[in-house]
Amino acid sequence: MPQNVGQLAEATHYNTVAEDVNLVFGDKYPSAAVTDVNRKDTHKYGWGAINVTDNLSPGTLITAERLQDLVERTNVSINHIDVTDSVLVFATPVNRTDVTAQTPIRAEDLNLIENKFTNTILVNNNHATVDPADASALPATPTSGGPYTRSALWDNRLIGEHVWSWNSYNDARYFFNGGGQVRLALEMTNGSTAGYYNWADVINEMGVLNMTWDNFFQSNSITLGTSEGKGFYDLTEYFGDGSDAGTPDEGLLFTSSGVTLSRQVGSYGYGYGYGYGTAYGYIQGPGTWYQWADPAIIGGTYSNSVYASAYSIYSSYQQLKFRIYGKYANNGADVHLKFILDDSQHYNFIDGSIAASCSYLMPDVITQGGATFDVSPDPVLTILDNLTSPNDF
Numbered sequence: 001m002p003q004n005v006g007q008l009a010e011a012t013h014y015n016t017v018a019e020d021v022n023l024v025f026g027d028k029y030p031s032a033a034v035t036d037v038n039r040k041d042t043h044k045y046g047w048g049a050i051n052v053t054d055n056l057s058p059g060t061l062i063t064a065e066r067l068q069d070l071v072e073r074t075n076v077s078i079n080h081i082d083v084t085d086s087v088l089v090f091a092t093p094v095n096r097t098d099v100t101a102q103t104p105i106r107a108e109d110l111n112l113i114e115n116k117f118t119n120t121i122l123v124n125n126n127h128a129t130v131d132p133a134d135a136s137a138l139p140a141t142p143t144s145g146g147p148y149t150r151s152a153l154w155d156n157r158l159i160g161e162h163v164w165s166w167n168s169y170n171d172a173r174y175f176f177n178g179g180g181q182v183r184l185a186l187e188m189t190n191g192s193t194a195g196y197y198n199w200a201d202v203i204n205e206m207g208v209l210n211m212t213w214d215n216f217f218q219s220n221s222i223t224l225g226t227s228e229g230k231g232f233y234d235l236t237e238y239f240g241d242g243s244d245a246g247t248p249d250e251g252l253l254f255t256s257s258g259v260t261l262s263r264q265v266g267s268y269g270y271g272y273g274y275g276y277g278t279a280y281g282y283i284q285g286p287g288t289w290y291q292w293a294d295p296a297i298i299g300g301t302y303s304n305s306v307y308a309s310a311y312s313i314y315s316s317y318q319q320l321k322f323r324i325y326g327k328y329a330n331n332g333a334d335v336h337l338k339f340i341l342d343d344s345q346h347y348n349f350i351d352g353s354i355a356a357s358c359s360y361l362m363p364d365v366i367t368q369g370g371a372t373f374d375v376s377p378d379p380v381l382t383i384l385d386n387l388t389s390p391n392d393f
Contacts, residue, residue, distance in 0.1 A: 009067070009105040011056040017070060017110045018054035020117040024127045025073045025371070026051035027170070034169050034332025040233035044128055044213055047375060048174035049073075062105040072371035074113050077121050080366055080373050082129035082179070085120050088112055128213050130179025130363045137183075138378070140358040145383030148356040150392065155195065155349045158392045160356055161338040161385040167377065169332030176213035176232045178375040181361040182335065184209045184324070191352020194282040194306045195343060197298065198320050199350055201259050201282075203341075206322065209254060210361075211337070216253040216324075225256035230326070232335065239325040239338055251325040253337075258318035281318070282306050284348070319345065338385075354387065 022028055027046035032039065052069050056062075075087040121127050142148070142162070150158065164182050166172040185208045188200040207221030214231040218224060230253050238246025259281040282298075284306060298306040324339040343350065358381050366373040385391070 009062040009107050009110050011058050011060040011062065013107060013110050014062050014066065015054050015056055017114045017117075018052050020114065020122070021070050021073050022051040022054055024117065024121055025049050025077060025373070027174075030170065032170060032173065034328055040214065043173055043233060044125070044177055046170075046173060047178050047373060048170065049372065049374070062110075064105060067105050067109055069370065070110075070113050072369040074116050074121075076366050076368050076371045076373050077127070078116065079368075080130060080134055080178070080363065081121060081126050082131045083120055083126055085116075088116065125214075128177055128179060130361070134364045134366060135179065136362050136364060138360055138362055140360055140379075140381040142358070142381045142383045145386050148358070148383055148386050149353060150387035151353040152388070153349055153351050154343075154393055155347050156344050156393050158341040158354070158387050159338065159385055159389075160387050161336065161383070162356075162358060163329070163382045163384060164335045164337070164360075164379045165330070165382065166333050166379055171375075171377065172232070172333055172335070172379075174375040175363075175379060178363045178373070179212075179361070180363055180375060180379075181210045181212050182337075182379065183211070183359045183361065184337065184339070184356060185359070186322075186339075186354065186356050188352055188354045191350065192298075192306075193349050193351050194284040195346070195348030195350035196352045197282040197306055198259050198348065199341060199343070199354075200352070202256050202320055202322055203354070205260065206256050208359075209324065211253070211326070211335075216326075218254075223257040223260050225254055225322075227254050228252055235326050235328045235335065237327055237329070239327050239336075241323075241325045241338065241340065244327075246327075249325075251327045252323060253326050254324050256322040258321050281320070282308060336384075356387070 019028070023045045025047055026049050028051075029042055029046060032043045036043065052066070052073070071088055078085050078087055145162070148160065148162070166175065186203045186206065188196065188203045191197070191200060205222035206225065207218045210217055210219055212231050213233055214229075216227050216230055218227075236246065236250055238244045238250050240246030240248055240250025240252065242248075320343065322339060322341055324337060326338075327336050328334065329336055339356075341354075360379055362378055363373070363375055365376070
């Protein structure tokens with residue numbers, strides 16, 4: 001806790017402040033295991049730098065060098081995280097920003113550092129953020145299994161699976177604790193069937209999917225899906241998608257919106273805008289269009305054009321949803337992500353091309369004096385199912 005202004009810094013006070021610094025900048029849980037209980041509450045701390053001494057014996061003189069180590073780590077931390085704040089400035093003597101030899105170390109010097117960690121760095125999990133100006137969005141080239149594309153016709157289900165790997169669980173921790181993200185974006189193009197238009201409506205409106213230490217969210221999206229609010233520290237060893245021993249949806253991270261097409265059709269189905277209400281999806285061919293479909297809305301001939309269904313009998317098209325699951329492997333050093341596009345209820349033919357691209361947000365290295373923030377190495381990407389395996393048809 002803060003000490004009185006004017007008194008010399010004490011070892012016990014120094015130790016308390018140094019522990020806060022190490023909690024964030026170093027690692028107070030170096031033996032962390034992915035199987036630890038409540039890992040989300042503890043493992044989220046630590047960027048992996050070398051700890052400073054935080055167990056000085058009572059009566060130990062607090063040297064300028066020790067204080068300077070804390071100052072540099074504090075200022076790098078403020079620079080790295082996504083907050084509006086300033087670096088440390090000491091009022092005595094004369095607004096200094098560093099600590100030189102022979103400088104008396106006062107309690108208020110430690111108070112300033114303690115205040116930065118208590119009220120800025122540690123509050124609201126700010127320590128696990130990154131200033132966008134101090135991070136790089138990088139494409140990921142898979143070491144094997146690519147390209148992540150499919151152009152062959154399908155009518156049942158597509159499954160994609162890839163793995164992000166680090167050298168160890170702690171390396172993965174440091175990456176996510178430092179504000180790192182792994183990302184996925186999908187795109188469908190050049191199709192012409194009703195099945196294509198349904199899935200293109202779902203996929204092309206999702207935007208980029210981002211995984212953080214505690215969440216899975218969309219960015220640049222047109223239509224919002226449903227996030228389960230799970231991130232890196234919520235993963236278990238199972239997907240829970242029916243392919244393993246996990247409980248149902250144990251590893252479910254995100255579900256897209258269904259088909260969101262909306263058209264007004266006239267009293268005879270002609271699209272005049274004063275009739276049947278919200279459409280539920282695209283269908284192939286006219287059927288008895290005057291009962292349930294808008295007339296031809298997308299190219300082709302009368303017999304093979306794509307129509308928009310209007311009656312709730314076709315509401316099942318809203319259940320065409322992209323789902324993505326996650327799990328850990330290799331003692332927590334690997335993050336597996338699996339996504340599923342399931343059209344088995346309809347058996348529509350889906351043509352065109354679908355492509356998945358992976359990327360990541362890598363926090364930049366920041367150095368001040370003897371303090372360096374660095375959560376290297378970058379994660380490595382491997383694709384296990386690139387949408388063309390026997391389970392994709």
